[in-house]
Amino acid sequence: MRKNIVAGNWKMNTTVPEGVELAKAVNEAVVAQELKCDVILGVPFTHLTAVKQVIDINKVGLAAENCADHNSGAYTGEVSAPMVASTGANYVILGHSERRGYYNETNEMLKTKVDLALEAGLKVIFCCGESLEEREAGKVEEVIKAEISESLFHLSNEQWANIVIAYEPIWAIGTGKTATSDQAQEVHAFIRNLVAEKYGKQLAEDTTILYGGSCKPSNAQELFAKPDIDGGLIGGASLKANDFMGIVTAF
Numbered sequence: 583m584r585k586n587i588v589a590g591n592w593k594m595n596t597t598v599p600e601g602v603e604l605a606k607a608v609n610e611a612v613v614a615q616e617l618k619c620d621v622i623l624g625v626p627f628t629h630l631t632a633v634k635q636v637i638d639i640n641k642v643g644l645a646a647e648n649c650a651d652h653n654s655g656a657y658t659g660e661v662s663a664p665m666v667a668s669t670g671a672n673y674v675i676l677g678h679s680e681r682r683g684y685y686n687e688t689n690e691m692l693k694t695k696v697d698l699a700l701e702a703g704l705k706v707i708f709c710c711g712e713s714l715e716e717r718e719a720g721k722v723e724e725v726i727k728a729e730i731s732e733s734l735f736h737l738s739n740e741q742w743a744n745i746v747i748a749y750e751p752i753w754a755i756g757t758g759k760t761a762t763s764d765q766a767q768e769v770h771a772f773i774r775n776l777v778a779e780k781y782g783k784q785l786a787e788d789t790t791i792l793y794g795g796s797c798k799p800s801n802a803q804e805l806f807a808k809p810d811i812d813g814g815l816i817g818g819a820s821l822k823a824n825d826f827m828g829i830v831t832a833f
């Protein structure tokens with residue numbers, strides 16, 4: 583059975599002390615109740631070690647928002663997957679549209695990052711999603727298929743168990759414009775079929791597929807009720823513990 587997951591992606595927000603307070607508040611709320619989903623916090627590199635110290639890692643997962651496409655060496659300013667793993671983080675978010683768009687990350691580069699992350703023992707939350715132009719041109723499936731197959735379909739069945747997919751339509755990120763639950767479900771079902779064609783029905787059924795893009799407490803329940811939507815990757819609403827927990831408890 584696949585897991586339901588709600589993951590926060592703090593992006594480039596909060597100082598370390600602010601992040602520690604936010605993580606403490608989320609951790610406190612998570613440990614205080616029986617939840618129907620796993621909870622993960624995606625935080626800036628600078629915050630990983632400090633946040634790790636204030637969460638119960640068995641109850642709240644910890645993710646970096648990126649990692650380098652090399653393991654070590656003369657790459658000033660980069661942070662590698664083994665470095666992320668050494669903080670005690672257990673996940674890394676890869677292929678976010680902001681990384682693809684602003685930092686020119688390609689499917690080929692992401693393939694390398696995915697390999698290094700898995701090698702370092704991290705689970706990967708792999709993002710995909712189309713722009714508004716691509717949607718309007720009828721290219722949603724083509725774009726998603728290229729992003730997923732070119733960066734992930736070299737993985738073995740065993741490795742695939744450590745992959746979580748996040749579908750994030752770019753036009754819905756930070757815009758307040760959520761994909762309707764039917765629009766999201768349609769793409770999630772397409773992704774699950776794609777995975778089934780490559781890895782078989784069982785692995786596809788076991789794959790967690792998250793929705794991201796203006797997800798908030800008021801729309802989470804409708805989105806998560808769809809058969810192929812297994813949770814969310816949350817940006818803006820993950821920066822307030824109450825909003826984030828409102829989404830976590832939508833299951």
Ligand code: 13P
Binds near residue numbers: 815819
């Ligand atoms: P928002 O929830 O702010 O739209 O961001 C979504 C996102 O990009 C999560 O990775």
